[in-house]
Each structure stands twice: as C-alpha cells, then as structure tokens.
Amino acid sequence: MVGYVARWPASDAEPEHVAHITYCALGQGKRAWRMKPMPSPRPLFDLAAILSRPVASVLVCPDEWSMDAAAMLLPDMVATTTAQDPKSPASTDFGPLAGHPVVLAPTVGREGQAWADMMANLLAKAGVRDVKVLDMAGVAGSMGRELSSSDEWGLADAVDGGLAAEALATLMSTDPELIRFHVDERQKRATEVMLHSDTTPMTEESLSLFRSDATGVYKLVERQESGETIREYVRFCSPLTVVAETRDGDGRNWGRLLCVVDRDNIRKEWAMPMEQLAGDGINYRSELLSMGLTIGSARKAREFLHEFISSERPKEKARCVPRTGWHGRAYVSVNETLRPGQDAQERLLLQTTVPPDHPFRMAGDLAAWQDEIARYAIGNSRLGLALSAAFAAPLLYPLDAEGGGFHLRGGSSTGKSTALAVGGSVWGGGGLNGFLRTWRATSNGLEGVAALHCDALLCLDEMGQVDGREAGAIAYMLANGSGKSRAGRTGEARSSASWRVLFLSSGEVGLADKLADDGRGRRAAAGQEVRIVDIPADAGAGFGLFENLHAFGSADAFARHLKSAAARHYGHASRAFLKVVVERFDDIQQEARFLCDRFVRDHCPEGADGQISRVAARFGLIAAAGEIARDAGILPWPEGEAMRAAGVCFNGWLAQRGGIEPAEERDAIARVRHFIELHGASRFELMGAGLEPHPDMRVTHRAGFRAGDAAKGYEYIVLPEVWKADICTGMDVTFVTKTLAQRGFLRVGSDGKAQTKRRLPGFEGPVRCYVIRSSIMGEASH
Incomplete structure (x- = not known):
C-alpha cells in the first residue's frame, strides 16, 4: 500500500478537497504517517484486482463515490479511480491498463466530457487501444431524469436514485450504444457538421475531403440543386481508421495499418500491404x-473506400516485417511486439497480404496451466521434452542454433498426440485442433505455416498422412529455414520465405519408413535423419508415453486429463517466457549456451561422429530452455528436471540409432548387406572345386560369383558395373567402397586398390572385381 486518499465535498462554490496521507521518512531514521502527496507515478485504486484479472474490462471512475457505485451496478468489471483531483490525473500510472478493455464513467455535462477527453488521451499514451465510454445521459433518460449540460450527474447519483444492477444490465442488453467508443468534443462537433452538411455552402473551406466518427467514414461530395452547388458528406463504410503508414527497413513494402470496428464494437487491426490496392482491390475488400x-x-462506395485508404496520411509510422519472431532485440508475434523497456523505437508490425489465421490465442491463466499441465511432466521424459522444446524455439536466434524437429514414433494410442498438445499449450490453442497442425500438406503449403511459427514451436501431428515423396522435402525445408525460390511475372527472382523453427512431430512410422513406403526403396539421407530426430514414443515403463501417472488410474485417464487441461489453459507460458528473454537477452544467451555445452559434455559419447554431436546440441538446447523457464518461475519443476528428461530421450534416440558412427557409413554397409540377403543365391554363381550348383537353381541377371562354403562363409565377388549400377545405385560409389574397405568387409588388392584381380568362369583372363568378405553378414544382428 502506498497511502490513503482523503476526499471530502466542499460547498457548492468550491471544488472538493483531496489530501494524501502517506507513510513518510522524517529523517534520522524515523518514519510516520503524514499528510504529504504520494510520489509520482501514482498507482490506480485497487491495482491488485486489475492485475489479478488480466482480461477483465476496467471501469475508470472520476472518484471513489462513483467507484463504489460501479462495484454495485457493474460487478463483472473491475472499478478503479485515480489518486488525485479528477481534473489533474496526469501523474497516474495507467500502464497496467494496457491490454484491458477500458470503459470511462464520466458524469453528465461539460466537466464530465472534459474529464473523459483527458482520460482517453492519457490512456492512449499508455498503450490502451480499446477505450469506450458509458453514456450516463442514456442511463439518466432510462430513469426518467431530464438533465442539462450544467448538471453533474454520475453513477453515485444513479444508485441514490434507485438504479439496480439488474435494471442496468437489461438496459445495456437492449441499447448496444450505451457503452460505445469514446468520441471527444472536437469529434462530436465534426460529426454534427457531417450529419447536417446538406445545407453547407461551397464556401465552407474548413471541410476536409474525408471525415470519420463512431458512425462511419464519410466523403465530401458535390451536387447541383436549383443551380447551386451543394457540398455534403456521404457515408460509404462503417468505422475504419488508417492508424499508421508502414514500410520495411529498406524503405520498401509500404502499407497501411487499418483498424476496423465491427458491429460488436470490437476493434481489429490489419497491416495491409499497399500492393493490395493494385487492380480492382477485390482481395483487400474481401478481407x-x-x-x-x-x-x-x-x-x-467502393471507389471512395479505395481513395480513402490511398490518400490518408496518418502522423504515426511503423516498421513492417514479413514474419513473426526476432527482429533485433524485439520479438514480433501475431498479436503484439515485445521489446526491452528502454527501447523507444517506432512500432514493429507483422504485415501480411491477409490477416493471418493463427493459433496463437490465450485462455485460462498461467497458474492453472502450471497446476493442471506443467507439474505432471515431472518424471515423464517425453512430456518434459515437449514442454522444454516449446521454450527452446525462441532461443534458436540468441544461440545462433540450427532449426530442426523431434519426431515421436510409436503405435496408436501411446500418447504421442498428448505430448504435442501439452507442448503446444505453451504457445496457444483453441479451435478444433488446438495448437496442432497436420503433416497432411505439401511442402509449398507448409511454407506459410513455418513463416508464421518463426522462433516459435510448430506441432505437426500424424506423419502417416503425408505422401512419402513430400516427407523428406518437408524435413529439409523446415530445418533449413527457407522456402523455394520463385520467379516473378517477368522472370526476376522473388524473395523466398524464411524462418527459424523448432517443431514437434508424431506418427506411427518414422521418416525412414515414410520415405520407403512409396515402393521405390528410397532411404532417408543422413541430413534428413539429423534434422528430424526420431524418438521412440514408448517410454518403456508399461504406460506408453508416460513413466509416472501421478496417481491417475490409467494412462488413458492421464492423457484425457492433459488434453482437457490443454484445451482450457494455453498461450500464457510463452508470453511470460518471452518477456524474460526480451528483458534479459544477454544473460539468457550466456546461460543457455553454458547449459547446452554442459549437456553435450555429459551425454555425447567420446569419439562420436559429428552428426551425434549436432543432435546432442539440439537436445542440449531443449534442456537449457527448460531449466531457464524453471528458473523464471514458469515451469514448476525441481532443478535438473529438464536436463534429466532431455538426457533420457537422447539416450533413447542413440540406442535405436545403433551406434556412434556416421549414418552414411551405416547406410552404405546396410545397402550392400541388403543386396546379398536379397540375391545371394539367385544372382551369384557358385565357383570353385566341389561347388556344383543344384540342377534346379538357375542364376539369372548375374551380379557375380560366390566362393567358399557354408561352414566357413562365402566371399561374394561382384563385377564392376553391377557394383556401380545395382548395389551402389543412388549412393556415392567411392564412399561406399572406401567405407567397406576401412571396416574390413572388402578385400583390398595387393596394390592397395579396392578392386582385386580374379580368374572367373567364362572370362579369358583375370578380371578386376570387388570381393566382399562373409564377415559383413556377421554384423547383420548388430
């Protein structure tokens, strides 16, 4: 508490008296209550109630008497007032009202209008964009009171006159204009001119070409009547404001920030590119x-609208950006821009050809999200990974880390989609699918989705729905952060979409299986497998995705609870985390790098290939993000929980990978082994003393020869062109040959070359060929 405000009425000839009583420092270590002004900026009355209800409407009253009356008449709103004379509220801190819908409750008359105008101006400077006013004259009229402009009549008078909350609620439901957007005195006078302009003579030079008010937008037009030119305003659309001019950092891509007020009195903004005005404008009018x-x-009317948007020159200018995410030290989201408190640069806006359809919505509250969702990830490695990954996405830029994804692979009903719903609840939700997107799209279609999720989490459910031919392309595209290069109408290169994204994926099959399901025998390239890290969804505890059911009766009941909670509480955690990162960017950068390096040191096996260390670094980023979110009070976890969860999942990935050698070497050996398993008897002709083929066994499309016996093992002698065209097709022949030679699976000639000379049946002289040792089949079980 800062202090008390004493306010008491004086005589009719004098204004009311206001005094502050504060707990003051008197010197020599003494403190006591004294009648001294509060220090500026002064807090709003009942600030705790405002902060505890972040989406509630706030009713701002001129004094405490009106506020007490408001609490009785409008209990769904939070009532507040300033700590000084209503005529001088400038020393009040109105910042906590930013983001709230605000309704002013002035008294009837000129002084009330002046107070409302002054308050609206101060609120706008504080960032409050939704300011409405309660029409007290309308309330008085419903009670049968006839008031003059000199009467000072407000909410306290309405309660004294017998107005009840039920009667006011009924009046508000039948008269939607009782609470409307604030219009100051100057705008009201302009409206009167517009509404009665049919008699305005042409000599009225003060009239501008366009005028707007709470009823709509008007254009000044001329018409002839009885030989006289009459100028009048004609309405052509509902309320529309050009708030600011926009352009990018290079002075291109100019646009207009438009604000629409719909029939429910809801304000909606769209940063529209000026290129939308080209042609007949049907696209922007549709939006x-x-x-x-x-x-x-x-x-x-359509022509007037086109001219109005084109010709308006608002004083405010803003910088536009084509994607969400980090732009310098500012983070631009679909709904707002977060920047350091001391940053006073101009406004940053996301500018798109259409207002984006996005899932970055908010519902519920952070405390309930922590209690009903986040705390249940303790002891559950896959849930911990999903939540930590959600916080890791905005750390890609500070750490200059590469994008990529994590794919939870497992059978139906193991809880894969639950993990995605839990991770997605950090960023948003709502709608039928919450924050989840689907793999069922082309790589072109996902470009726009990726750009919208730049520096945020992207959740893609059910890889099985995507065509196998698209899966690999999407994996590369999302991780590489760039869309296709395209040409314009005249062949010039158009700028391609770009992004940084971390994504969670799920499916019953992994990327390698998906690529192979088109029947062409394609395998996932090593780069693709590094970009999408395949993690077994089954945690191995007998509960599918989960290791700890936290007293729930079954895994199914636990999953249903998490999904239900994620549908009610979402979007708050990411905003809280972003505020921390924006304000402590350098500290977070250093802390995240330290934690990431520590994870790699603790978990990456010694001598592991670079692909392993790249994946370990991504798991380290996940672990670091989770620990930082925990330190910020967002994740209610014990210290080290994010590190533990990431470590368990990394070890699961490493175990299923089958070793720490490069994936390309593993694939090369597997390709040769697969060919021998498939064609060992049908395409390799037996050769050597005592090796006679069975009379019913015919060798067709001969690939080479077999030498040796079943007891000691066969050597497979492959002819050179078969080696290149059949066995190593689609791979680097030199790399495959070198890999097998280094591992001892390929007999090297006396001259050190990979090919050896052999005398083969049907050939006149020695033939250079590739001799594969039988030991390659011995590794088939490893």
Missing part, C-alpha cells in the same frame, strides 16, 4: 468484409 467492415453497395 475487410471478413473483419466486419460494412461497405456501401454502390460502386461509388
């Missing part, structure tokens, strides 16, 4: 209509 703008049906 404005979808946002709730109403446009006159006549052709002139």
Whole structure:
C-alpha cells in the first residue's frame, strides 16, 4: 500500500478537497504517517484486482463515490479511480491498463466530457487501444431524469436514485450504444457538421475531403440543386481508421495499418500491404468484409473506400516485417511486439497480404496451466521434452542454433498426440485442433505455416498422412529455414520465405519408413535423419508415453486429463517466457549456451561422429530452455528436471540409432548387406572345386560369383558395373567402397586398390572385381 486518499465535498462554490496521507521518512531514521502527496507515478485504486484479472474490462471512475457505485451496478468489471483531483490525473500510472478493455464513467455535462477527453488521451499514451465510454445521459433518460449540460450527474447519483444492477444490465442488453467508443468534443462537433452538411455552402473551406466518427467514414461530395452547388458528406463504410503508414527497413513494402470496428464494437487491426490496392482491390475488400467492415453497395462506395485508404496520411509510422519472431532485440508475434523497456523505437508490425489465421490465442491463466499441465511432466521424459522444446524455439536466434524437429514414433494410442498438445499449450490453442497442425500438406503449403511459427514451436501431428515423396522435402525445408525460390511475372527472382523453427512431430512410422513406403526403396539421407530426430514414443515403463501417472488410474485417464487441461489453459507460458528473454537477452544467451555445452559434455559419447554431436546440441538446447523457464518461475519443476528428461530421450534416440558412427557409413554397409540377403543365391554363381550348383537353381541377371562354403562363409565377388549400377545405385560409389574397405568387409588388392584381380568362369583372363568378405553378414544382428 502506498497511502490513503482523503476526499471530502466542499460547498457548492468550491471544488472538493483531496489530501494524501502517506507513510513518510522524517529523517534520522524515523518514519510516520503524514499528510504529504504520494510520489509520482501514482498507482490506480485497487491495482491488485486489475492485475489479478488480466482480461477483465476496467471501469475508470472520476472518484471513489462513483467507484463504489460501479462495484454495485457493474460487478463483472473491475472499478478503479485515480489518486488525485479528477481534473489533474496526469501523474497516474495507467500502464497496467494496457491490454484491458477500458470503459470511462464520466458524469453528465461539460466537466464530465472534459474529464473523459483527458482520460482517453492519457490512456492512449499508455498503450490502451480499446477505450469506450458509458453514456450516463442514456442511463439518466432510462430513469426518467431530464438533465442539462450544467448538471453533474454520475453513477453515485444513479444508485441514490434507485438504479439496480439488474435494471442496468437489461438496459445495456437492449441499447448496444450505451457503452460505445469514446468520441471527444472536437469529434462530436465534426460529426454534427457531417450529419447536417446538406445545407453547407461551397464556401465552407474548413471541410476536409474525408471525415470519420463512431458512425462511419464519410466523403465530401458535390451536387447541383436549383443551380447551386451543394457540398455534403456521404457515408460509404462503417468505422475504419488508417492508424499508421508502414514500410520495411529498406524503405520498401509500404502499407497501411487499418483498424476496423465491427458491429460488436470490437476493434481489429490489419497491416495491409499497399500492393493490395493494385487492380480492382477485390482481395483487400474481401478481407475487410471478413473483419466486419460494412461497405456501401454502390460502386461509388467502393471507389471512395479505395481513395480513402490511398490518400490518408496518418502522423504515426511503423516498421513492417514479413514474419513473426526476432527482429533485433524485439520479438514480433501475431498479436503484439515485445521489446526491452528502454527501447523507444517506432512500432514493429507483422504485415501480411491477409490477416493471418493463427493459433496463437490465450485462455485460462498461467497458474492453472502450471497446476493442471506443467507439474505432471515431472518424471515423464517425453512430456518434459515437449514442454522444454516449446521454450527452446525462441532461443534458436540468441544461440545462433540450427532449426530442426523431434519426431515421436510409436503405435496408436501411446500418447504421442498428448505430448504435442501439452507442448503446444505453451504457445496457444483453441479451435478444433488446438495448437496442432497436420503433416497432411505439401511442402509449398507448409511454407506459410513455418513463416508464421518463426522462433516459435510448430506441432505437426500424424506423419502417416503425408505422401512419402513430400516427407523428406518437408524435413529439409523446415530445418533449413527457407522456402523455394520463385520467379516473378517477368522472370526476376522473388524473395523466398524464411524462418527459424523448432517443431514437434508424431506418427506411427518414422521418416525412414515414410520415405520407403512409396515402393521405390528410397532411404532417408543422413541430413534428413539429423534434422528430424526420431524418438521412440514408448517410454518403456508399461504406460506408453508416460513413466509416472501421478496417481491417475490409467494412462488413458492421464492423457484425457492433459488434453482437457490443454484445451482450457494455453498461450500464457510463452508470453511470460518471452518477456524474460526480451528483458534479459544477454544473460539468457550466456546461460543457455553454458547449459547446452554442459549437456553435450555429459551425454555425447567420446569419439562420436559429428552428426551425434549436432543432435546432442539440439537436445542440449531443449534442456537449457527448460531449466531457464524453471528458473523464471514458469515451469514448476525441481532443478535438473529438464536436463534429466532431455538426457533420457537422447539416450533413447542413440540406442535405436545403433551406434556412434556416421549414418552414411551405416547406410552404405546396410545397402550392400541388403543386396546379398536379397540375391545371394539367385544372382551369384557358385565357383570353385566341389561347388556344383543344384540342377534346379538357375542364376539369372548375374551380379557375380560366390566362393567358399557354408561352414566357413562365402566371399561374394561382384563385377564392376553391377557394383556401380545395382548395389551402389543412388549412393556415392567411392564412399561406399572406401567405407567397406576401412571396416574390413572388402578385400583390398595387393596394390592397395579396392578392386582385386580374379580368374572367373567364362572370362579369358583375370578380371578386376570387388570381393566382399562373409564377415559383413556377421554384423547383420548388430
């Protein structure tokens, strides 16, 4: 508590008296209550209630009497007032009201209007963009009171006159204009001119070409009547404001920040590129209509709208960006821009050809999310990984880390989608699928989705739905952070979409299986497997994805609880985390790098290939993000829980990978072994003393010869062209040959070359060939 405000009425000829009583420092270590002003900026009354209800409407009253009356008449709103004379509220801190819908409750009359105008101006400077006013004259009229402009009549008078909360609620439901957007005195005078402009003579030079008010937008037009030119305003659309001019950092991609007020009095903003005005403008009008703008049906109305947007020159300018995520030290999301408190640069906006359809919504509250979702990840490695990955996405830029994804692979009903729903709840939700997207899309279609999720988490459910031919392309595209290069109409190169994204994926099959399901025998390249890290969804504890059911009766009941909670509480955790990173960017950068390096040192096997260390670094980023979110008070976990969960999942990936050698070497050996397993008897002709083929066994499409016996093992002698065209097809022949020679699976000639000379049946002289030792089949079980 800062202090008390004493306010008491004076005589009719004098204003009311206001005094502050504060707990002051008197010197020499003494403190006591004294009648001294509060220090500026002064807090709003009942600030704790405002902060505890972050989405509630706030009713700002001129004084405490009105506030007490508001608490009785409008209990769904949080009532507050300033700590000084209503005529001088400038020393109040209105910052906590940013993000709240605010309703002013002025008294009737000129002084009330002046107070409302002054408050609206101060609130706008504090970042409050949704300011409405309660029409007390309308309330008085419903009670049968006739008031003049000199009467000072407000909420306290309404309660004294017998107004009840139920009667006011009924009045508000029948009269939607009782609470409307604030219009100051100057705008009201302009509206009167517009509404009665049919008699305005042409000599009225003060009239501008366009005028707007709470009823809509008007254009000044001329018409002839009885030989006289009459100028009048004609309405062509509902309320629309050009708030700011936009352009990018290079002075290109100019646009307009448009604000539409729909029929529910809800304000919606869209940063529209000016290129939308090219042609007949049907595309931008379609989007404005979808946002709730109403446009006159006549052709002139469309022309007036086009001219209005083109010609308006607002004083405010803003920088536009084509994607969400980090831009310097500022983080641009679909809904807002977060920047350090001392950063006073101009506004940053996401500018798109259409208002984006996005899942970055908020519901519930952070405390409930922590209690009903986050705490249940303790002891569950896959849930811990999903939540930590959600916080790791905005750390890609500070750590200059590469993008990529984690794929939870397992059978149906193991809980894969639950993990994605839990991770997605950090960023948003709502709708039928919450924050989840689907793999069922082309790589082109996912470009826009990736750009919208730049420096945020992307959740892709059910890899089985995507065509096998697209799976590999999507994996490369998402991790590489760049879309296709395309040409314009005249052949010039157009800028391609770019992003940084970390994604979670799920499916009953992994990437390698998906690539092979088209029947062409394709295998996942090593780069693809590093970009999408394949993790077994089954944690091995007998509960599918889970290791700890936290007193729930079954894995199914636990999963249903998590999904239900994720549908009610979402979007708050990411915003809280981003605020921490924005304000402590350098500290977070250093801490995350330290934790990531520590994870790699502790978990990456000695002598492991570079592909292993790349994947370990990504798991380290996940672990670091989880620990930082825990230190920030967002994840209610014990210290080290994020490190533990990431370590368990990394070890699971490493175990199923089958070794620490490069994936390309493993694939080369597997390719040769597979060919021998498939064609060992049918395409390799027996040779040597005592080796007679069975009379019913015919060798067709001969690949080479077999020498040796079943007891000691065969050597497979492969002819050179078969080696290149059949066995090593689609792979680097030199790399395969070198790998097998280094591992001892290929007999090297006396001259050190990979090919050896052999006398073979049907050939006149020695033939150079590749001799594969039988030991390659001995590794088939490893």
